[in-house]
Structure formats: structure tokens, C-alpha cells
Amino acid sequence: MAIAKGPQAFPRAEYLRRLTLVKAEMARREVDALVVTSSANITYLTGNLTRMFSIHALVVSARDEEPSLIVRGLDFAGTFHHTFMARDSIVAYSDVYVGRADRNGFDAVIDFLHERGHANRGVGLELGYLTALAAEKFKARLPDARLVDCTKAVDWVRLVKSDLEIVVMREASAIVDAAIMRASEVIRPGVREADAAAEIVATQVRGDGKGPRATGVLPLLLCASPRTGVSHILWSEDVFRPDSQINIELSGNRYGYMAAIMRTFSIGAPPDRLRRLHEAEVAGLDAALEVVRPGRTCSDVVSAFYRTIEKMGFKKETRCGYAIGIDWVEPTASLQVGDMTELKPNMTFHLMLGNWVDEDFGYVLSETFRVAETGVEVLTKAPRELFTL
């Protein structure tokens, strides 16, 4: 029997709206077909949530309302279940393209472009995401096409969310709030980091147990003393010690949309240096959020942060975050000095103020926020505390 469509995060009209924006960009670049290979961009344009471990691509044709998703046969049912698209918009290739040296799934994608008459027209590729070998295959097997690099073409469209997407981002934010509060309950001296992590990750899946559950989970980053100067590692098998510090960064996932948060925890009274850094960072966070509104730039926002903490005797060497959405980091607007991207309503950012001062000392604080019509909406709601346990 045929599988039915699963619950859809968005109505068909929302996907068609996104596709219209992408097709306008394609027209500007004079491509008739855009081959999308970024997993996040495919989710954005189709609703797909199936984890594909085999080669696949979405082909957006300027002349068709729906795009076509070329997938390994194994992934047909899952992608049909998740996406807004009709059955015949999903094109399954057989396992003769799998695990072979002489051909792979990109041959199925290129065959499709030939069949649909794109082989001698402008074809867009995401050369910043596609591997070099795959790009060579497109060049070799589409000698008469005009191949155009369209890296980030879809990503820039994704930057401004619809109101429907913001609803989903709020749900993702509620999950991270629940998880960070769970961390404040389970981190205790003598508990193994991994065992606390198990409870926190479970909350990243379950949320608060009453509201929306997560649609996926990424492992949490948990950097405990003496590793608080480290940014991106997971829990260890050590036990939490008295008079130690824990930095946590975690995410919530709702239909692929991510919110993120960072908070710092102190077992025992925080040392003076940590307490002063926390105060400076909270002041910097407030100052940065104060600047957020349409018409301001990314650079404006972070400059307010840097100015504030410098006045209070601190500095931070790294950037202050990035646009956030499907699969976490969006590779477009960057919260750093010199990024002149103008803020628009419904852009969403992870204002990431992790400050790794020394190799063995750092502090973290962040919020996920939306640019609102006249200011800012902070989506993450957990207290902006240095949690003392």
C-alpha cells in the first residue's frame, strides 16, 4: 500500500512562496534548473526531514511549479511522507548506483537533467557544498550546459523567515529553555558528566513533556572545569567536582529549525573573575539587543556588545554569532564587526557571546532572537543567570 503524507509543518502555499523567491534569483542568474544539494536548503524548499545517507539532489526547474527530488529508492517513502510534493515529483534511483566506483547517485541526477531538457541550458550548482569530484561529473556529463555557481542563493532567501517559520522557531526555543533548566537540576557534584548529559539530551528530545517535542537532536556541548576554555567539545566521563564550572551550549530542533542557547553554571560560589565576566557579558548582551531593529546592521549590534564589555575591562576575540534556522548555522549574515547586512523583520540570529579567555577559562552566554518590526523579540527565555548550584 502507498504511504500517506505525514504531518506537515507548513502549507503548500508556504513552499510555493519560497520557490517563487528562489526562481526569481534563478532568473537573475539566467539558470533554468538549479541543483540544490545542501541538506538545509532541500528541507527549506520541500519540508524533507528524512536523513539521507545516500546521494540526492533537488532540481528546481524554472518552468515547473514543484521541484523534483532525486533520491535513492530506499528514501522514496520517507521523502514522500515528509515533503509537500506530489508522488511523481520524487524520482527514485536503484541500488545499481550505490557503492560502485564507476557511477553514483549524481549520474541519476544528471540523467534527469538530460531527460528534462536542461542539458544545453543554464544549470545552477551549489559549488560551495558540492564536492569537487561531483562538480567534475556535472562538467563532464553536461558539456553543453552553462554551469553557474549558485552557492548561498537559497541560503540568502532563507535569511528572512515567514511568520509561519517564526512560530516553529518559538517552539524550538521552548525546547532549549526546558533543556537548559534541566541542566540546572541534574548537574551536581559527584555526578558523572555523561550521566547528566543523558538527562539533558532526553529533555532536548522531550521538551517540557507537555508542549511540542523535538523533531531531532544534536548532542550538547558541555565543557566543564578544567575545560571551560574549550568551545566545542561534548561531555566527558569525569564527575562534576565541588567548586567547578560548566559551560553548556545546546539546541532545540523543530521540523529542522533550530534554536540555540548557552549558559554557564557554577558549582559553589563563582570566583570573582567569573562573576565579573558574567556581569560584563550580560551588560553587553543587553546593549546589543537594545540596538536590534530593522535598518541597523549586524556590525551595529556587535559593536554595542564589544564597546560595553571593553568599558568593563574585558574583550572577546571571536565573532558574536550568525543567522540561525534550519540545521543551526546559516552561512549568510554574520554577527561580526564589518558585516553590513541590514536587519529586516523576521531575520533570526544566535547571538553567541561565548568568550574563551584563556585555554583553561571561558564563559558562555547566548540567546536566539528575532528582529521584530520595531525592535527585538528574544525567543529563548531561560533566566540570564550565572546558575549557581
Place this chain on the structure above:
Amino acid sequence: MAIAKGPQAFPRAEYLRRLTLVKAEMARREVDALVVTSSANITYLTGNLTRMFSIHALVVSARDEEPSLIVRGLDFAGTFHHTFMARDSIVAYSDVYVGRADRNGFDAVIDFLHERGHANRGVGLELGYLTALAAEKFKARLPDARLVDCTKAVDWVRLVKSDLEIVVMREASAIVDAAIMRASEVIRPGVREADAAAEIVATQVRGDGKGPRATGVLPLLLCASPRTGVSHILWSEDVFRPDSQINIELSGNRYGYMAAIMRTFSIGAPPDRLRRLHEAEVAGLDAALEVVRPGRTCSDVVSAFYRTIEKMGFKKETRCGYAIGIDWVEPTASLQVGDMTELKPNMTFHLMLGNWVDEDFGYVLSETFRVAETGVEVLTKAPRELFTL
């Protein structure tokens, strides 16, 4: 203060052994420097477990004992903490390479190759993993180098594990066994899929709570009725229903090394079709494992499986798995008809017998195994049952 080395999964000698094998392969391909960008290959050659969200690369030089890891400054402390390497073998680049259109971290990697005298020699790249734009940058900025595609050069070395790696694979397998048994406890009619998933994922982190904990976690694949014909999706927000079926695939992670398992669960007595398919698959699994020993091929193993289930009235359209190790699927030996890779002691595989018969009906069963000196060692130990709940 300087951060100390963390617990190391392997002694220095183990990494030097791996590097010797890779350098022999480099000599064969006449490259003086190999630029490794696959995350799994970097973990294999260094022990790194830091999650790097910024551009980074490992440069293996034929003339140096240790390789050099080029990372964003933010990731210096984490990569030094995790890897076997000396401080000066980790080269940090500053945030001026981050979030910019005109340059990125690969410029820092290419600068390093120039500084170390590799710019007019043979330089190996993993063109099957590197993006097309990154490869173009290497070509443009290393005009006098002879660039050689070395995709899978390190992966083929990884295929045969050392005894030390097998110890770690056994620990990863114990974690998956604990998680699959936890699934058999928490899946009950009326429970929300996501809430059961939360418990299972927690066990994927905690293991059995006594033995080794996980070093990471990937979300579990949980395909419940009416989605058992789907291979690669996560839990939903539905509740488990009486007289329904659940297919689970999950992994355990130990220092980056993965074991995997699949089992099928029936709430209520399994329908006849499911029971018969289970019997055929278990017989096919036994037959395949019976064939495993050094000197046999991947093709031999799976042929025994296909012959057995066909005699029992079933077939399976997809391949039967792949080599498994760091980050799950290894892109080398494939358990499919026609793959003539000869089995050698300490190769490890995920014998993956998921059989998605119809769009709305499938069954899953798998084991992680090691090729032993005279036969097979099955690393996953959970009962080969159709769990009836």
C-alpha cells in the same frame, strides 16, 4: 594557564602506526603533503573529538613524524586536549578568516603549505570530500603544485582495525545493546514516540550506567506503523498504538567509533507476514555470518543472505551494509553482490538487513561484526528477537 591533554583512547604509537600506513600510500602516489579534510579521517589520524564548525584541515607531511592540524583559534584548546599531538603541531588561524566573502580558513591551510615548502611538490587532496569551491582555491593558490586526488586513501587504511580499535568497537556495541533493550522497556501503547525516544537516546549517552559512557550520540531512527516501510526517519509525535510495529536503528559512539543495530518491535502478536519475514531474515543473517572469515569476499557474505531468504519466499532490493568505524558508514568495502573486497581479520561491518518491502511495510535486523581470525565475532549481543511488547 595551558589546558592539559584529556584522556586518550589510544597511545601515541597507535597513531604513528596509522600515519606510517598513510605515508606509504602517499609515497605510492608521489605526494609530499596530504591535506585531509574528512572529519572521520582526521579523528582516525589524531584522536580529535572536538566538533569543528569552522574550516579546518590536517596536513600529513611525508617528512614529519606528526601531522599538523590547521584550525580556527576557537578550536585550538579543544583539539590540543583531544589529540595525541604536540602543541606546535596545532596551528590556529584568527577570526579574520571567518564569515568573509574574500577569504576563508582554506587560505590559512594554503598559507601553511607555502610556508612549509609544499607549494611546488605533490599535494594530495580529498576531492571526494572537499567542496568544488575549496578545490578551486587550492588550484588557484598552488599553481606550481601537482595536485593529486587522494579521496579514500585514508579510508582504505581505516578499513582494517587494530586490536586497540576493536576494544573500543566492543564498548560502542555494549552501548547499542543497552539502548535497544531500553527500547523494549519504554515502547508501550499510548506512549508518545518522542517520549520513548527521549529515554532511548538517554541510554545511547549513558550506556548501561555502569560500563563506558558514550562519547557522542546520533539521533535514533524510529519508524513506527504506518511508517515501517520508511528507512531513515526519526520518531514522530504520535502515540504508539495497539497492534502496531516499530523499526529501530540506533548507534553507540565510543571515541568516535560507532557500532549500530536494528531491531523490530511488535505491540501485540506479530501478523503472520511479519513473523515469516523475521524468520527468513534471521535465517539469512545466520547464513551470512556463517560465511564470514578471512579470504571470503563481501559478495560471498551477502550472496548467502540473499540465497537463504529467497528460498524462504522473500527478496531484498537493497545492499546489506558496509564497513563501519569512525562516524558510522565507511565509504570503502560494501556488503553487496559484486563487491570483491577480501575480508581480513579486524575488518568491522554493519550487516544491515533492513528490508523495506512495501511503502508501508518493512522489517529491520542488523548486527555489527568483526572478521575474526577463523570466522566471525558478532559485537552486538542483543537477542535476535522480533520483540513482542
